[in-house]
Amino acid sequence: MPEIAGVGPARARRPFFGRLAEQYRTSNKVGYVMVLPYIAHFLLFTAYPLVFALILVFNRWDIVTPMEFIGLRNIQRLFRDATFWTAVVNTLKFLCCHIPLQIVLSLLIAVILNGPIKFRSFFRGAFFLPFVISGAVVTILWQQLYSTDAGILNLILTRIGMQPVPWLTDPAWAIYSIAIMATWKNMGFYIVLFLAGLQNVPPELYEAASIDGANRTQQFWGITLPLLQPVMLLVVILSTIGGFSLFIEPFVMTGGGPAESTLSVVLYLYKQAFQFLRMGYAATIGFALAIMIFIVTFIQRRLLDTDQPV
Amino acid sequence: MRNLTKALGYILLTIAALTFIYPFLWMASASLKPENEIGTLALISRNFSLRGYSAVFKQIPIGRALFNSGFVSITSTASVLVLSSMVGYALARLRFVGRDSIFNLVLLTMMIPGQLLLIPMYILVVRLGWTDSYRALIIPALISNMGIIVFRQFFKSLPQDLVDAARIDGCSDYRILFQIFWPLSKPVLITVGIITFIGSWNEVLWPLIVIRRWSMMTMPQMVTLFHVGGLAGAQVAAEMAAAMMLALPVIVAYLFFQRYFIESLALSGIKG
Numbered sequence: 001m002p003e004i005a006g007v008g009p010a011r012a013r014r015p016f017f018g019r020l021a022e023q024y025r026t027s028n029k030v031g032y033v034m035v036l037p038y039i040a041h042f043l044l045f046t047a048y049p050l051v052f053a054l055i056l057v058f059n060r061w062d063i064v065t066p067m068e069f070i071g072l073r074n075i076q077r078l079f080r081d082a083t084f085w086t087a088v089v090n091t092l093k094f095l096c097c098h099i100p101l102q103i104v105l106s107l108l109i110a111v112i113l114n115g116p117i118k119f120r121s122f123f124r125g126a127f128f129l130p131f132v133i134s135g136a137v138v139t140i141l142w143q144q145l146y147s148t149d150a151g152i153l154n155l156i157l158t159r160i161g162m163q164p165v166p167w168l169t170d171p172a173w174a175i176y177s178i179a180i181m182a183t184w185k186n187m188g189f190y191i192v193l194f195l196a197g198l199q200n201v202p203p204e205l206y207e208a209a210s211i212d213g214a215n216r217t218q219q220f221w222g223i224t225l226p227l228l229q230p231v232m233l234l235v236v237i238l239s240t241i242g243g244f245s246l247f248i249e250p251f252v253m254t255g256g257g258p259a260e261s262t263l264s265v266v267l268y269l270y271k272q273a274f275q276f277l278r279m280g281y282a283a284t285i286g287f288a289l290a291i292m293i294f295i296v297t298f299i300q301r302r303l304l305d306t307d308q309p310v
Numbered sequence: 311m312r313n314l315t316k317a318l319g320y321i322l323l324t325i326a327a328l329t330f331i332y333p334f335l336w337m338a339s340a341s342l343k344p345e346n347e348i349g350t351l352a353l354i355s356r357n358f359s360l361r362g363y364s365a366v367f368k369q370i371p372i373g374r375a376l377f378n379s380g381f382v383s384i385t386s387t388a389s390v391l392v393l394s395s396m397v398g399y400a401l402a403r404l405r406f407v408g409r410d411s412i413f414n415l416v417l418l419t420m421m422i423p424g425q426l427l428l429i430p431m432y433i434l435v436v437r438l439g440w441t442d443s444y445r446a447l448i449i450p451a452l453i454s455n456m457g458i459i460v461f462r463q464f465f466k467s468l469p470q471d472l473v474d475a476a477r478i479d480g481c482s483d484y485r486i487l488f489q490i491f492w493p494l495s496k497p498v499l500i501t502v503g504i505i506t507f508i509g510s511w512n513e514v515l516w517p518l519i520v521i522r523r524w525s526m527m528t529m530p531q532m533v534t535l536f537h538v539g540g541l542a543g544a545q546v547a548a549e550m551a552a553a554m555m556l557a558l559p560v561i562v563a564y565l566f567f568q569r570y571f572i573e574s575l576a577l578s579g580i581k582g
Contacts, residue, residue: 020407027406030483034400035412037393041453046419049430056429063433109326112319125568126327129334132564132571134512136530137557140537140549141337150349152336184330192576245425248514252538266425266515273429274519283429290426 056283063277074284084285086260087268088292090175094264095243097179102239103232106187110194111220124195128188135185139252142181143168146253168254171261178249178262186242190235197231198224237297244293265289334561341550348546362547363555369548370536371524372555379529382444383510386451390506391499393453398461399487403473413462420455432519446520447528451510456578457502464498465491501574504567508575511560529556 057074061067078084109127113120130138145153146167154164167177201224209219246264250256256263256271265285273282340348342358366372400406401413431450440446468491476486492499514530521527527535533552535541564571 023407028404028483029406031400031404031406031409034396034404034483035409037453038397038412038416038458042415042419044434045431045450046422046427049427049434050422052430052433053426063436109323112323115316115319117319117323121569123323123327124572125564126330128568128572128575129330129561129564131575132508132560133334133557134514134530134560136512136514136534137337137553140533140553141333144340144348144546144550145333145336152349152351155349155351188330189576192572196576241423245423248534252534255538269425269428270515270519273432279429279433286426286429290423293423 053283053286056280057287059280061279063279067280070280074281077281078284078288083260083263084265084268084288087263087265090261090263091243091246091265093175094179094182094246095240097176098182098243099236099239101179101183102187102190103235105183106190106235107194107228109187110191110198111224113191114195114198124188124192126188127191130185130187131189133185135248136252138181138185139249142184143253146177146181169258171257171259174254174258174262178246178253182242182246182249186239193231193234194228197228201227233300236300240296240300241293244289244296265292334557337550337557338554341547341554343547345545345547362545362551365545365548366536366552366555369541370532370552372529372532372552374525375527375529375532376555378444378447378526379511382447382451382528383507385444386448386510387503387507389448389452390454390457391503394457394502395461395465395492395495395499396487397453397458398463399465399483399491401458402462402465404483416455416458420459428515428519435520441520442523442526444526447517450516451506454502454506456505460498460502460577461495464495468494500570501577504571504574505578508560508571 058069058071059067060070060073113123117123145151148154148164148166148169151167153167158164166173168174205223205227206219209223214222245266247266247270250262250264250267251270254262256267266289269282269285269289272278272285335353336351339353339355341362342360343355344357344359344361347355347357397416401409401416435441435446435450438445440449472490473486476490481490512530513528514534517528517531518534521531524532533556536552537549
């Protein structure tokens with residue numbers, strides 16, 4: 001037995017490398033030239049930064065003085081850093097408001113638009129407009145609309161006899177105000193996704209259901225919603241990634257305040273790196289962020305896509 | 311009953327559409343209004359003036375920023391189209407050892423969130439001495455994984471006869487790609503072009519990190535800093551005017567090519 005075990009791999013190896021060499025000889029060499037830009041880009045702008053990020057996690061570095069190895073202290077610090085966890089909780093609060101709002105409103109409008117509607121492309125175009133506009137513009141504009149004293153949102157509220165809302169000045173409100181704005185900015189995009197999903201529902205299903213006596217509401221809950229599950233999953237995943245990537249919104253509107261109530265993870269990373277020059281710690285936050293995005297999308301796939309393997 | 315739900319649908323849609331369009335109209339109007347009229351709902355004022363715009367031109371080099379943004383976005387978009395289609399072509403149509411591994415690498419690296427690489431990328435740019443230069447903005451954006459995947463998928467669907475016939479005529483792979491495949495790939499070129507251009511035009515975090523000099527800033531960065539840095543003072547009209555100048559090129563392009571924008575950007579979500 002040992003003889004065979006010793007000979008086996010050696011025998012297998014030679015034909016393997018032989019085959020590889022043979023395949024290389026018959027390979028189209030132009031292919032290597034053509035993928036060269038990608039390889040160069042990958043090595044310089046993905047592989048190198050990735051390795052460097054990993055090194056930074058174990059070091060303290062302010063760019064100016066030499067790097068100092070500190071072992072796991074960045075990671076320990078991250079777990080004890082109350083401000084970091086505030087940023088995570090803020091993101092979760094944002095998502096708890098943003099995702100349900102996004103799904104309900106986009107789906108509602110997509111269902112209406114999917115009916116026999118005139119001017120469909122005008123409406124679709126209007127809803128999609130904020131999605132193509134820079135986040136900087138949208139945020140600067142909404143900061144004005146949200147202004148407690150001079151904003152037109154509060155002007156409208158007081159006109160119809162309601163109390164003005166301290167949109168961005170009250171820590172209890174601010175993150176939800178940002179969530180509403182983000183919903184407004186991205187809704188057109190999700191409407192288009194839902195519309196595509198709705199158009200993929202076979203009409204025979206509705207016909208069969210109405211012959212069986214199911215009314216429109218029953219058809220919606222029994223046919224439309226289950227068939228839209230893949231789109232729903234996409235919406236949830238993309239909104240979650242968007243939530244964890246929040247930066248320009250708090251950067252422009254609130255600077256993370258009031259009382260750190262709108263501090264996002266990326267804004268915290270930015271502050272650690274460029275205000276306090278803690279490159280090692282900022283890279284650690286970057287890793288934590290990437291891991292959280294992976295975990296959340298993985299869980300959501302499992303929860304929402306129960307009958308399909310991940 | 312049917313008519314009632316239909317009417318209700320239209321009313322709902324119209325209200326919704328208004329909440330999406332009105333803020334932009336308000337912004338355009340506010341950029342032209344005198345300060346004391348900005349806190350009103352009216353879109354038209356008798357006192358419209360270009361004072362907000364002239365204030366922007368006086369206080370920040372916004373013309374330079376417009377040029378920078380245009381230059382960076384156009385160069386990187388052109389490069390993404392050429393290089394990504396080249397890689398996509400090789401991965402779709404050429405046979406060579408390691409091809410599938412490279413494709414898997416493209417798929418894998420697409421899943422890495424950009425924020426993870428932000429700090430080391432910044433340090434790399436500092437070490438290369440690229441800060442405050444076009445190189446920092448353009449070179450990392452010369453090729454795109456999304457573009458490679460979209461081109462590869464499309465090129466796989468083109469008939470092999472085309473390639474065979476061209477090869478018999480003695481065409482090189484470069485000529486097959488740029489003279490035979492490109493003219494057949496207009497929809498994909500438009501899609502990748504729009505996604506890349508809009509992404510580049512609207513990008514704000516990366517320029518904020520690698521550019522400090524006002525003369526090298528892009529539009530989103532300069533408009534943001536004009537607003538956040540307090541340079542605009544309390545002049546809301548000037549802030550809105552700066553924001554308008556950032557939004558207007560995209561809005562105009564969107565009005566002309568709406569369908570392409572929607573189809574392309576919806577795809578960008580599905581492709582990641």
